Amino acid sequence: MRPLNQNFLKFNDVYCDLCGSNETLLWHSVYFLEKKFQYVLCLNCGLIYQNPSLDKESLFHIYDTIEYWNHKESGRKDSYMLNYFSYLSEKNQREAMNKIRLRWIRPLLQDKAQILDLGCSDGSLVEALCNEGFRAIGMDISSTIITQAKKESPLELIEADFENEWPIQRSFDAITCYASLSNFSRPSRVFQQIQHHLKPGGYFFFNFGDYTRLASKILGSRIYLLRPTCSHIYSEKVIQKYCEKFGLRVLELKTDFQVISLARALGFLRIPKILKALELLGAEKLNLRMTVPTGYRVCAIRETA
Ligand SMILES: [Zn+2]
Numbered sequence: 001m002r003p004l005n006q007n008f009l010k011f012n013d014v015y016c017d018l019c020g021s022n023e024t025l026l027w028h029s030v031y032f033l034e035k036k037f038q039y040v041l042c043l044n045c046g047l048i049y050q051n052p053s054l055d056k057e058s059l060f061h062i063y064d065t066i067e068y069w070n071h072k073e074s075g076r077k078d079s080y081m082l083n084y085f086s087y088l089s090e091k092n093q094r095e096a097m098n099k100i101r102l103r104w105i106r107p108l109l110q111d112k113a114q115i116l117d118l119g120c121s122d123g124s125l126v127e128a129l130c131n132e133g134f135r136a137i138g139m140d141i142s143s144t145i146i147t148q149a150k151k152e153s154p155l156e157l158i159e160a161d162f163e164n165e166w167p168i169q170r171s172f173d174a175i176t177c178y179a180s181l182s183n184f185s186r187p188s189r190v191f192q193q194i195q196h197h198l199k200p201g202g203y204f205f206f207n208f209g210d211y212t213r214l215a216s217k218i219l220g221s222r223i224y225l226l227r228p229t230c231s232h233i234y235s236e237k238v239i240q241k242y243c244e245k246f247g248l249r250v251l252e253l254k255t256d257f258q259v260i261s262l263a264r265a266l267g268f269l270r271i272p273k274i275l276k277a278l279e280l281l282g283a284e285k286l287n288l289r290m291t292v293p294t295g296y297r298v299c300a301i302r303e304t305a
Pocket residue numbers: 016017018019020021042043044045046047
């Protein structure tokens with residue numbers, strides 16, 4: 001992993017990914033890494049998106065930096081990357097989360113069902129799915145994390161820019177995608193691939209933050225999603241439109257549940273001073289198990305017709 005270099009970050013003007021309109025209102029602007037990031041609301045469909053938007057090369061750069069995977073190690077003073085505070089050291093939280101997600105997924109699938117985890121990171125969910133008797137593989141955009149993960153595990157993890165062509169031909173009984181949807185720079189391309197790679201009647205399990213929920217409004221626009229790699233912010237209505245457009249029908253949409261470390265929660269809230277105090281107490285890895293009233297977890301089915 002390399003250190004983040006601000007000079008590598010470049011922006012492009014983009015249209016709404018869902019409806020193609022460019023009629024927008026400025027929704028929020030924020031400084032990350034000493035650069036101004038703007039989020040606009042599409043007046044036609046309600047999607048919020050980063051515009052101008054970080055280009056693909058910039059995203060690749062961020063995904064391979066030490067700041068992204070382990071902010072603490074990077075020694076940076078700013079808190080903007082703290083959402084990913086020591087991500088790789090939060091193994092126990094992620095294992096607890098995998099168990100919960102398996103409870104949502106298990107009842108709908110047969111033994112040996114073929115599952116793809118999109119945005120699989122180090123393959124933690126893929127491993128849990130394989131242990132449950134499924135045939136699971138993972139795909140992630142980060143070459144650093146995939147290379148590292150493959151050194152340590154026999155799992156089938158593929159490095160791919162999955163917004164373009166997928167380097168696999170097979171179809172799946174289910175595709176999972178957690179904590180990733182906001183990071184896609186062209187979500188419609190990913191939805192198109194999901195439609196193509198799901199068997200008819202196959203399931204798409206994912207989660208997303210909804211900016212229109214009451215808790216999101218109370219906590220404020222900056223709370224839960226804004227970070228440099230966040231390119232899209234959704235609402236339930238917007239997600240329904242994406243699903244409809246790409247032949248998916250929402251079967252279940254419920255308030256999300258997460259197991260996260262206290263340190264990460266403070267990262268979301270951008271209060272690093274409290275984090276320092278927690279570290280002194282040795283409490284930064286304390287687990288929080290909580291419903292996430294700003295977001296939803298979803299199960300959608302690929303229509304057979
Ligand atoms: Zn739109």
